[in-house]
Amino acid sequence: MEKVKLAVTPAPHIKSIDTVSSVMLDVVIALCPAILASIIFFGIKALIIIVTCVAFAVLSEYICQRLMDRPVRINDFSAVVTGILLAFCLPPSIPWYIAALGAVFAIVIGKMVFGGLGYNIFNPALVGRAFLLASWPVFMTSWSLPEKLTSSNWASLYDSTTSASALGMFKEALNVAKSGGGTQGLESVYSQFSISSLFFGNVPGSLGETSVIALLLGAFYLWFYKKHITWHIPVTYIATVGLLAYIGGGPELMTGNYLFHITSGGLILGAFFMATDMVTSPITPYGRIIFGLGAGLLVFIIRIFGGYPEGVCYSILIMNAATPLIDRWTRPRKFGEVR
């Protein structure tokens, strides 16, 4: 037998089929139902904003990697995920150039200055949103009403009628109730935004956050089928918000409408797709639970006592900052270790 040439590599010699690209692509697939829902409810404008965000995110990542003289890794789909998630937390009526600016900021400042994928401290999409909210607060808080598929407005590129979001109206009504103005305001908010309309997403709000059912569909794909996310963060996060909302979310103790708080705003989107962002969330199981608890507490504080009606974005960003510390504090017990 002639001398054979053999490859020599360290063990293991078999590897799972998951790659960074496939994981990110799975996230994109999981976001598809919500993309569809956003187009159904907010019209063709939604699609334009999503495409703009994705295009500018990918483009700015490409330019950054070329300028930084690093291998171009735009085919790992991470910028696509960032683009979609950023679009999901923008109002449907936002001008496309502002959305584009947000995408560029998210990638350049949120991700690339830290060294690119794997090194960023904060969720890039939320960095982009926080930047836009600080810079264009009016654009960022005017919510257009959902459209009917048959209406002429559905395909129109111009702003439709705007309204306050569920959480915005809730906050005003809560303040009225707390200062002794009666609970009629709160009741009317609850009846205007029934749990079923919040669940299906037929309410004003950011592009991708309104349809709870579409988001859950994608989340189950990621959670049970692909197993890319674990229960720790989403369950503790949502349960904390629900519990605290029940206790202190009403005019008096134990009168809060917890289902309203869970299904409105960006909680479901944030819990399954943003708080679970691999790079910026803790890697230890206990760490993930602490992350969920902390973020839930922050959402409650911001929604009930803070200046903004919604707190999902900031709750996750603040917990992102605490992630390295949480990881250090929650090192798992080693097998056979007695503490």
Place this chain on the structure above:
Amino acid sequence: MELKTFPQGIHPSDSKELTKELPVNNMPVPKKVIIPLSQHIGASATCIVQVGDFVKTGQKIGDAAGFISANIHSSITGKVIKIDECNTPGGRRSKCVVIEGDGKDDWIEYKKQENLDLLSAKDIKNIIHEMGIVGMGGATFPTSVKLSPPEDKVIDSLIINSAECEPYLTCDYRLMIERTMDTIKGIKIMMKVLDIDRAFIGIESNKMGAYNTYRKMLDGDKSIKPVLLQTKYPQGAEKSLIKAILNREVPSCGLPMDVGVVVHNTGTVLAVYEAVVKGKPLIERVVTVTGYGIRQPQNLLVRLGVSFEEVINQCGGFIDKPGKVINGGPMMGIAQWDITVPVIKGTSGILVIPAEAVIEYYENPCIRCAKCVDVCPQFLIPSELAKYSKKYNWDACDDYGVFDCVECGSCSFVCPSKINIVQYIKMAKNEINMRKRR
């Protein structure tokens, strides 16, 4: 029925269908063997033959040097033609005795001990030591040492590791099916040595045949209990196996005997039986020759010292171009660059991966997905260990429990960034050990 298991772990495809149903074949006695004097963990044996000496099959050619060491025997009859440094499948070079056969196969007669009642535990241990038996699952720790726990350790259970969790390998499975009674006798011998009356046989659920055979053969025998385990990697790692069967945790950096358990592999049990009852030294073993790059995958009983090349030719040779030839299974086996290396006591499999199936991976940055954290059977944080090892931060590696790693490779298997985490961990262990020695 509820399957026992340990927390975490991975589910690679087991690929055992290639050889699972194939009975063990005998390979003809080879013309030439290369027998390394170090085929085990511990000190290399001292050579007691010289070039030109005539040796018989089973004759001792290497004497155990020290407590943790093992005797080495000739596997064929013939003349010693060379004693030199050669490559071994473990990756290191070792002093080897090269024997050229004369075509005959004359065995040295050792005493056969049919009646075990006449033997004391010490006698049996001496026979096991004399016959050069080592752990045959791959770690090759001298068996007589493992059967001699210190006085202060109370042993109450013997666990037979029949999990065979490495994908592709089926040699233990075949032994369990074809040599059921002999392995049971081997277990009885070990129980007598340890003076205990409780043994478990841990079998993964993808080997129902073996489990049912044991159930049938052990009918009425309460002392030996076959236990069905979930098919999960690394079910056959000592610590994971003990956790699954007895729900005991071997202390961090401790040994199974710290929780009153001794673990032995199926192949070892059979070797012990053959050594004691048949008077046969460890000079041959069953090797699973498998993979999609080999023409006729087989379970082959081969003499130790025969080259990988001859074994591969015996199995019809390569299909097209071979990509990798691995000593052992795909998870922990060592890739070979030279196929003239000999089969040694720890060679449980020869796995040939075809060239087109060898994928070259490039390392991407860690995306902190925590998949490695969620699978590590030792509850370590593999990604952090790899990160510190890469930065030569050995103190941090030590602090994060690098020595608790069992090197099963589950972390590298699941990593989507294709970082070879376990390799960085092995590197850190080596480096820290070297520094401690200095």
